[in-house]
Structures are given as C-alpha cells and as structure tokens.
Amino acid sequence: MSENATRQNGQLARNDSMYGLSNVDPTLEGTPDDMTVVDAASLRRQIIKLNRRLQLLEEENKERAKREMIMYSITVAFWLLNSWLWFRR
Template sequence: TNDNVVHRNGQYGISNTDTTIKGTPEDITVGGAASLRRQIIKLNRRLHLLEEENKERARREMVMYSITVAFGLLNSWLWFRRYR
C-alpha cells in the first residue's frame, strides 16, 4: 500500500507524512537514498495512473460531446422536416 497516497471521493493526493527530508545532505545514508528512491517510484507510478485516468476522461468527454452534437443535429433535421 502507498502510505503517502490519500484517497478521498475518487480523488488522490499525497499526504503530509514522510514528505520532508530531515537532516543535512551529509546525513542521507544508503537507507535514506533507498527511501527516496521508493518515494520517487511511488510518485512516478501515481503520476502514470493519473495520466491514464486523464486520457480516459478525455475519451469519455469526446464520446459524450459527439453523442450530444449528433442528437442536436438529428433533432434539428427532424424539426426542419416537420415545419417545412
């Protein structure tokens, strides 16, 4: 599980826990570097998921827009035929 990722109502965000580096750059050990690497991997994974969700949302919006335009054109055509 991602300790730093918070899920609320379909929205994701990063919690405030474990997002700061304590100490000086000299204090970062191999374990600290490994921890930073894990955090970067988690963030990269989450960014990829958000990008995929955004692409899917854009596809759904395009389909809904196309259906709405087609429905409007059909209604207009039927209305013009009726009152011609």
C-alpha cells in the same frame, strides 16, 4: 494541539510538548554517510510511488478524454438530428 507532527525522511516523528517524548525511528540515527544512504533509498521509494501514481493519473485522464469525446459526439449528433427533424416540419 499538544502534539507537533513533522515529516522526516518518510517517517512521522511526533513530539509531545507535555512530556517531551519523541518517537523517532532509530534507523535515522547514524553517521552522515549512513544518512545519505537512507535518504537516497527513501527518496528512490518515494519517486517510484509518485511515478506509479502519475502513470495511473495519466491513464485515467486518457480514459476520461475518450469518454468525453464519445459523449460530446453523441450530444452533437442528437442536436443535429433534432434540429433537422424540427426544420422538416
């Protein structure tokens, strides 16, 4: 692969080894204080996104658990009824 891709502060920086070109966001250049502000803001956005994903996954997991409980209950009821009808013969 001729391009090396690295993730820096939420921005994708690609370095083409053939041409020595770099596509880096200009907002990432600045004083260390500016960098901490940018880092804090980007980290805050990432945490918010991860929190939303986690909430969605938790809701899906609860819904799946409900569906499984219903399906297990129906399956057990079916086998109990089937067994009872078979023993009555």
